[in-house]
Amino acid sequence: MMDSFQKNLLNYGRKAIFYPISTQENPNIVMKTKLILSIFFGVLLWSCSQNTENQEVKTTPTKQADFALAIHGGAGTILKENMTPEQDAAYRAKLKEALDAGYAVLESGCTALDAVVSAVMVMEDSPLFNAGKGAVFTNEGKNEMDAAIMNGIDRNAGAVAGLTKVKNPITAARAVMENSPHVFMTGAGAEQFAEEQNLEFVSPDYFYTDFRFEQLEKIRETEKTELDHSSLLEMELGDPFFKDRKFGTVGAVALDKNGNIAAATSTGGMTNKRYGRVGDVPIIGAGTYADNETCAVSATGHGEYFIRNVVGHEIASLIRYGRKSLSEAADEVVMKQLVEMGGSGGIISIDRNGNIAMPFNSEGMYRGYRKAGEEAKTFIYKDEN
Amino acid sequence: MMDSFQKNLLNYGRKAIFYPISTQENPNIVMKTKLILSIFFGVLLWSCSQNTENQEVKTTPTKQADFALAIHGGAGTILKENMTPEQDAAYRAKLKEALDAGYAVLESGCTALDAVVSAVMVMEDSPLFNAGKGAVFTNEGKNEMDAAIMNGIDRNAGAVAGLTKVKNPITAARAVMENSPHVFMTGAGAEQFAEEQNLEFVSPDYFYTDFRFEQLEKIRETEKTELDHSSLLEMELGDPFFKDRKFGTVGAVALDKNGNIAAATSTGGMTNKRYGRVGDVPIIGAGTYADNETCAVSATGHGEYFIRNVVGHEIASLIRYGRKSLSEAADEVVMKQLVEMGGSGGIISIDRNGNIAMPFNSEGMYRGYRKAGEEAKTFIYKDEN
Numbered sequence: 001m002m003d004s005f006q007k008n009l010l011n012y013g014r015k016a017i018f019y020p021i022s023t024q025e026n027p028n029i030v031m032k033t034k035l036i037l038s039i040f041f042g043v044l045l046w047s048c049s050q051n052t053e054n055q056e057v058k059t060t061p062t063k064q065a066d067f068a069l070a071i072h073g074g075a076g077t078i079l080k081e082n083m084t085p086e087q088d089a090a091y092r093a094k095l096k097e098a099l100d101a102g103y104a105v106l107e108s109g110c111t112a113l114d115a116v117v118s119a120v121m122v123m124e125d126s127p128l129f130n131a132g133k134g135a136v137f138t139n140e141g142k143n144e145m146d147a148a149i150m151n152g153i154d155r156n157a158g159a160v161a162g163l164t165k166v167k168n169p170i171t172a173a174r175a176v177m178e179n180s181p182h183v184f185m186t187g188a189g190a191e192q193f194a195e196e197q198n199l200e201f202v203s204p205d206y207f208y209t210d211f212r213f214e215q216l217e218k219i220r221e222t223e224k225t226e227l228d229h230s231s232l233l234e235m236e237l238g239d240p241f242f243k244d245r246k247f248g249t250v251g252a253v254a255l256d257k258n259g260n261i262a263a264a265t266s267t268g269g270m271t272n273k274r275y276g277r278v279g280d281v282p283i284i285g286a287g288t289y290a291d292n293e294t295c296a297v298s299a300t301g302h303g304e305y306f307i308r309n310v311v312g313h314e315i316a317s318l319i320r321y322g323r324k325s326l327s328e329a330a331d332e333v334v335m336k337q338l339v340e341m342g343g344s345g346g347i348i349s350i351d352r353n354g355n356i357a358m359p360f361n362s363e364g365m366y367r368g369y370r371k372a373g374e375e376a377k378t379f380i381y382k383d384e385n
Numbered sequence: 386m387m388d389s390f391q392k393n394l395l396n397y398g399r400k401a402i403f404y405p406i407s408t409q410e411n412p413n414i415v416m417k418t419k420l421i422l423s424i425f426f427g428v429l430l431w432s433c434s435q436n437t438e439n440q441e442v443k444t445t446p447t448k449q450a451d452f453a454l455a456i457h458g459g460a461g462t463i464l465k466e467n468m469t470p471e472q473d474a475a476y477r478a479k480l481k482e483a484l485d486a487g488y489a490v491l492e493s494g495c496t497a498l499d500a501v502v503s504a505v506m507v508m509e510d511s512p513l514f515n516a517g518k519g520a521v522f523t524n525e526g527k528n529e530m531d532a533a534i535m536n537g538i539d540r541n542a543g544a545v546a547g548l549t550k551v552k553n554p555i556t557a558a559r560a561v562m563e564n565s566p567h568v569f570m571t572g573a574g575a576e577q578f579a580e581e582q583n584l585e586f587v588s589p590d591y592f593y594t595d596f597r598f599e600q601l602e603k604i605r606e607t608e609k610t611e612l613d614h615s616s617l618l619e620m621e622l623g624d625p626f627f628k629d630r631k632f633g634t635v636g637a638v639a640l641d642k643n644g645n646i647a648a649a650t651s652t653g654g655m656t657n658k659r660y661g662r663v664g665d666v667p668i669i670g671a672g673t674y675a676d677n678e679t680c681a682v683s684a685t686g687h688g689e690y691f692i693r694n695v696v697g698h699e700i701a702s703l704i705r706y707g708r709k710s711l712s713e714a715a716d717e718v719v720m721k722q723l724v725e726m727g728g729s730g731g732i733i734s735i736d737r738n739g740n741i742a743m744p745f746n747s748e749g750m751y752r753g754y755r756k757a758g759e760e761a762k763t764f765i766y767k768d769e770n
Contacts, residue, residue, distance in 0.1 A: 155693045155694070155726075156693065157692065157693050161571060162571060162572065180660070181689065182660065182662045182689060183688075183689045183692045183693065184662065184663045184664075184668070184692065185660045185661050185662055185663070186546060186547060186571050186572065186661040186663055187547065187571065187572050187661045188661065189659060189660040189661025189662070190660060190661050192659075192660060193659075193660040274574060274577075274578075275565070275567065275570045275574040275575055275577060275578040276547075276570050276571040276572045276573065276574025276575050277567045277569065277570055277574070278569040278570070278571055279569075283569070283668055283669065283670070284668065284671070284692050284693065284695065285668070285670045285671060285692075285695035285698060286669070286670060289695075303568075304566065304567060304568045307542065307568045307569065307669050307670075308540045308541065308542050308568065308669065309540070310669065310670035310674075310695065310698040313670060313695040313698050313699070313702070314698070314702070317698070317699070317702035317705075317706055318706060320702075320706075321702055321703060321705075321706035321707040322706040341540075
């Protein structure tokens with residue numbers, strides 16, 4: 001375990017430095033941010049490498065595993081013809097930044113858990129993705145966020161739903177896992193816990209972005225005029241930000257040098273959602289799952305289908321009891337089971353041998369991976385490999 | 386599908402008749418209640434047998450299955466020496482009443498879904514169990530209830546968390562499944578949906594019971610005086626109502642004449658719970674799961690462990706991919722996996738061949754089953770079979 005000084009450093013780093021870096025910011029701020037980020041990673045790496053020394057590893061790795069991580073930034077009707085070169089480049093740059101953040105953590109010998117949190121925080125802080133800053137709006141014009149994390153060593157897990165004021169929902173999920181006897185906290189109660197944990201709070205305005213609010217207004221208008229399904233589809237295809245109404249979510253899976261794996265997922269849910277609807281993200285076994293014995297999974301897609309298929313645990317079960325490889329199991333669930341039921345979306349997954357599978361049955365999925373000694377690779381469309 | 390007249394009858398029946406029948410009530414009220422119940426079941430049976438005619442059965446039963454159902458009313462430190470003969474008799478009588486209610490539904494040809502709802506409502510309406518009337522209190526002195534339901538035919542599911550005013554939370558879970566595109570709704574939003582569905586609402590006072598409030602006060606006192614673990618255990622053993630602080634939950638699984646299975650679970654959660662804590666009950670795959678191809682499961686126990694083990698879906702996976710029988714799979718998860726992790730509790734389960742397994746690793750579990758042509762059998766302690 002970390003001593004309190006290290007914990008404070010880590011908390012300080014989390015609070016003070018991971019604010020969103022918009023691509024429109026002026027060069028001075030970008031320079032300053034890069035400097036602060038470098039200091040932060042220095043502190044983080046020193047801090048969490050101490051942390052791993054006493055980490056209990058319950059199962060012995062079969063070999064010294066190479067570290068690696070994979071991330072996603074949501075799946076949906078993402079078509080090349082609907083993206084401008086600038087949008088394409090902005091997404092790839094942010095995916096790379098998230099991959100590099102997680103990679104640095106792993107390279108220093110820190111845990112897979114630390115790495116997935118770092119990678120997810122970069123995407124939560126970016127307005128490009130439907131998580132944290134840039135989360136979609138509910139029917140009431142609020143941003144309500146869900147997140148979950150799971151550790152493959154001991155299958156400990158933490159999840160939160162309906163947060164409105166915690167800057168990085170994934171840090172709240174981690175606090176639930178590490179500092180409470182519970183797994184799942186919701187609404188105002190979850191936020192009270194996060195406050196007691198000294199996590200960084202922001203005004204609900206922080207999460208506001210013009211284009212997400214415009215999405216909400218368009219969808220409200222659509223519902224009012226009762227456009228038929230094809231008109232809605234046309235609207236989705238015509239608007240690169242409208243398309244992922246149901247799907248935008250971010251997530252990461254990682255394998256660390258000790259052969260342990262972890263998964264983390266964070267989302268703003270579904271635009272115009274009502275009735276306190278919660279999707280698959282905070283459902284352990286559905287949108288988020290990790291077990292050293294099988295794999296770590298983070299999902300993105302039409303959450304209701306992912307819950308009913310218990311997607312993460314189904315992939316793990318196909319490996320454990322169905323004797324499938326990670327890639328076979330992930331394909332079976334995403335490209336067959338979900339398709340048969342009509343559930344659109346995808347997953348990223350990793351196992352203890354560093355195998356990575358990232359199948360999706362939608363038009364595209366913002367995704368990428370980085371393996372030990374290699375550069376980050378990022379993908380958006382279907383035909384990229 | 387039912388026509389609206391039948392739906393109204395069913396709703397009317399649900400609203401008007403399933404109020405709690407205390408064992409202290411006077412004979413006139415009991416007589417009247419029995420009469421009304423008979424009329425209600427008449428209406429229900431006529432109504433839901435119409436309903437099944439158009440029910441889509443996606444998989445063909447391997448044989449004409451005998452119908453059956455099993456129920457639980459919570460697991461925990463339930464020891465014979467701590468129960469008075471009156472308490473023992475009251476629990477068995479209420480378990481029998483729930484079994485008979487579900488049985489009547491099945492016998493008439495209605496669906497497994499109808500049967501599990503009927504059985505669970507009887508227990509929700511009884512102050513003996515930690516669900517609906519008699520739910521435990523949160524740290525803030527409220528009753529916050531969770532429930533879930535899943536249909537084995539199509540793996541459709543519905544779940545709710547944090548309800549405070551819906552008389553029968555299981556009816557809200559069913560409404561989410563049948564009348565919304567969502568699976569999981571939480572808090573005030575879920576209650577707004579329930580209101581729009583015309584479900585019966587009650588004043589939060591309805592859920593109040595003296596002994597549950599005394600439990601809360603005792604636990605608060607315990608926390609204040611920081612009693613050590615053995616003192617807490619002593620207190621639990623000495624108080625028959627204190628013992629199931631973490632465990633009381635009700636649930637049902639059923640197999641209908643068409644060879645379809647379903648599961649339903651309902652709970653008041655954990656006494657003195659804080660932070661909007663949600664347990665395994667509304668987590669599809671953990672506390673509630675049903676798939677015609679494998680089994681239907683409803684769990685009761687220390688919810689956090691049941692979430693991390695994805696208990697319901699793990700049992701199903703052991704059957705589907707691990708080639709275990711229902712009984713072997715249920716034992717493997719409850720008596721081995723959960724025990725290794727330290728997760729106390731139990732489950733009830735049924736498959737399409739009418740096999741029933743009800744393992745628990747705690748001292749006792751209120752439970753019972755009734756098979757076609759047989760009388761209801763009820764059990765409380767470990768040594769009963």
